[in-house]
Amino acid sequence: MNSPTLIVGLEVHVQLLTESKLFCGCANRFNPDEPNTQTCPVCLGLPGSLPVMNERAFRLALKTGLALNCDISPFTKWDRKQYYYPDLPKGYQISQYDLPFSHDGWLEIDGDGDDGGRRRIGIIRAHLEEDAGKNLHDESGRGGDSRVDLNRAGTPLLEIVSQPDIRSPQEAKRYLEDLKLLLTYLGVSDCNMQEGSLRCDANVNLHVTTDDGKVAATPIVEVKNLNSFRGVEQAVEHEARRQLDEFHRTGRKLGDPGVEKETRGWNADRGVTFAQRGKEEASDYRYFPDPDLAPVTVDEELLETIQDELPEFPAERRARFGTAWGLSNYDAAVIVDQGAVFADYFERVAKTCGDGKQAANWVTQDVLRELNERQLGIADFPIAADLLGRLLAKVVAGELTVKSGREVFAELLARTDRGEDIGGGDIDAIVAEKGLAVVADTGALEVVVERVIANNPNAAEAFRGGKPQAIGKLIGEVMREVKGADAKVVRQMIVERLSR
Ligand SMILES: [Zn+2]
Structure with a gap:
């Protein structure tokens, strides 16, 4: 029997900045x-209140859609998704159903092999919606009350749905990491996972080749609310094992009568997924266009303006750091993956000292x-960055050894630690x-x-x-007397x- 093929698609929710x-x-x-202090009649869902679209949120969404190589819909609208939950006071969420603002894009990530091959993960759609509030259960720990905080109700969320193109737990993690990096480069979200600015659901199943040569698909499971890279990787890994095990035990497969998509939660402490409520079908939500909000038309002019605002993307930047500054793929990735501000810092140091490799060594290590x-x-x-660049220029020019450069670096830090202004x-x-x-x-030096x-x-x-090693003591003595001496000399x- 062939090993089963893992099929994973990710739905990522991003809080917009x-x-x-x-x-x-x-x-x-x-x-x-304080809970419930950032609220008004609109986000409290009071009767008679009218929503007005936040244009900045829509522009940030368009920016993301373009960066993900999506087709942007010239005409898009808002839909009501009906469900009742205490943290959703209107009884419906404003979302986008059949006409999302963007669709059919892709994000390129590193493949599983060591050959540097890249893989394109398809994006089905990205749409905008409002977030719900938060239910807080038993905060005192003594049982009893549950509370609702609506500060988050109505905040802008971007949902990015990938094709089921992901084939391994490691790929799932890389996709999420690269998506997060892209979103932070775009400045559309801070992607703070602890604060829930980036959350992820994983749709997972297996294609198993059975003894008679047929391919059977295991029932699709949606693992909800994964909020760390490691969590995504581990949950997918666990689900793959669990589904294969269950398939061998029960033979249940997609398409069998009574087999529905299952929703499961993730217990990070125990490293297992667990059963949750059954997944509602789309029809349960009784979507219909929101009569209070006008549809949005997007013209070429707006798209061109936003296209012009797009920054250099992480993948482009890694490649450019290789060609412009002579960095290895590894160093370029370490720098770029730290985020745009860090990469800017590196580039400024490199420009000031004129030596990309020297700058990369210091920035990635010290x-x-x-x-x-x-x-x-x-x-x-x-x-x-300018100050470090000037220090490194002295190292590059041979006026300071690397070791002495480190001493100056440490002294500059020590001075700021003492509260001194090192300004220039x-x-x-x-x-x-x-x-x-x-x-x-x-x-x-010869005298010494x-x-x-x-x-x-x-x-x-x-x-x-x-005994060649005996020279070490002599070198050490000379270096102690003449601190600026170059050990090689x-x-x-x-x-x-x-x-x-
Ligand atoms: Zn409000």
Whole structure:
């Protein structure tokens, strides 16, 4: 029996970065202090209130549709999706049903192989809708009350539905990572998964070749509310195993009488999916066009304006960093995947010092390490890109060794830690203060080499006697005396002196 084929499609919900909600003027902010303070008659669903579309939200949505290579509908409308739930006071959600603003696009991701091959994951559609509020159950932990917070009700959500083109748990994770990166480059969402700005449902099933050579599809399962990359990967992996197991036990397959799409939840602690309520069919929602909202027409002029606003995409940027700055694919990916602000920082450092590889080394190692230790984003990093660029220019020019450059870097950070303003950052002063300038005067260096050899006759003798490692002590002594010395030069001088 062949191994089964995994079939996965992802539905991703993204909170858009707007000032106000989708159909009213209430603020669109995460977690303000008090529940039910960002509400008005429209998002509370009071009778007689009328929604008005937020144009900025619609433009952000169009931007995303274009970036996902979608066809943009010239005519789109709003539909009411009827269901009753306490966090949805109107009794319906305003969404887009049969005429979404965009459809039939794709996102390219890395394939599973190591060959650098790319895979195109189809996008069925992307549409706009309003989010519901939040039900808060038993916050005291003593049982009893449930509360409803409507601050989130009516905030703009973009739903992006992929084709079932994803073939492995790793691909599912990569698709979500690349989508998130693209959305942050576009500036349409902060994609903060802890705050629920990016949530994902996974539709999963298997195509199993049975002993008689026929292909059977297992019933489709929708795993709801996955809110981490790892969660998506693990949930898909678990579902694949569970479905194969169940198929072997029961033989139940798609198309059998009584087999319906099943909705399951994800328990991250136990690493398993669990059964939830049955999935409503589309007809249950009794969609119909919202009579309070006018349809939206999108003309070529608007599309061209938005097309012009599109930034350089992550994949393009990775490629350009390779050609323009000589970076390896790996380094380019590390930098670009940190986000647009980080990539901008790198590029500024590279331009200032004139050496892309040197800039990449420092940015991916020294800067990233400090950011992780300090739990900071690059926007809050105390050493500005220009300043780091100027420091690296000295390294590139051979005025400072890499080691001395690191000392200056550490000193700049130490000064900001003490609350000192490094503003323009006087690199020259630090270099002078610490005696870090590269000693170009070989005559002076030779004097020190002579002295160190004379003071360490045992090490010198051991080196001459065939113990090359003995030179380490001599180099160390010289470097202690002349901080700006280049270790390679010192080594060479000692070897020459001792071989005379
Ligand atoms: Zn409101």
